[in-house]
Amino acid sequence: MLEITKELVIFLGSRCALCNKSFPDGKTWIIHHRTYKKGEKDSKDFKERIPHIITRGKNKGKKKTKIIYHSQEYHEYLRPIVFQEPYRFAPLHNSCHQSVTRGARWSKKNGNRQRYCGLIMEQD
Numbered sequence: 001m002l003e004i005t006k007e008l009v010i011f012l013g014s015r016c017a018l019c020n021k022s023f024p025d026g027k028t029w030i031i032h033h034r035t036y037k038k039g040e041k042d043s044k045d046f047k048e049r050i051p052h053i054i055t056r057g058k059n060k061g062k063k064k065t066k067i068i069y070h071s072q073e074y075h076e077y078l079r080p081i082v083f084q085e086p087y088r089f090a091p092l093h094n095s096c097h098q099s100v101t102r103g104a105r106w107s108k109k110n111g112n113r114q115r116y117c118g119l120i121m122e123q124d
Contacts, residue, residue: 002071002072005075008078011086012031012089013093015044015091016029016090017090017096018100019093023091027094028093030091030093031090032091032097033089034088041074043074046074048064050066051065052065052066
């Protein structure tokens, strides 16, 4: 885990905002944006595609592109924003973050997200 991520998780309360487990627990942690400001970069802005030649398997020798994520640079960009506006962020386990982002894909406009949340709340 990056030192910056560790620092931000501790700054934001050292607990997963979804499952409420304490940091550190050996799991991967994510700094989740509760809201984005217009023009603000996200993790997708810190990736690049580089040429790559496959070296194994049935596609050996095939030219492709490989995605490289610059997570250190992203977290360096994110750090001052989190310290200025901590209410816009939440520490989450990676697995909890996946759950939140899957649910967020349901549209608010047509009531789908409300129905989705209602169905979740009905579960035992």
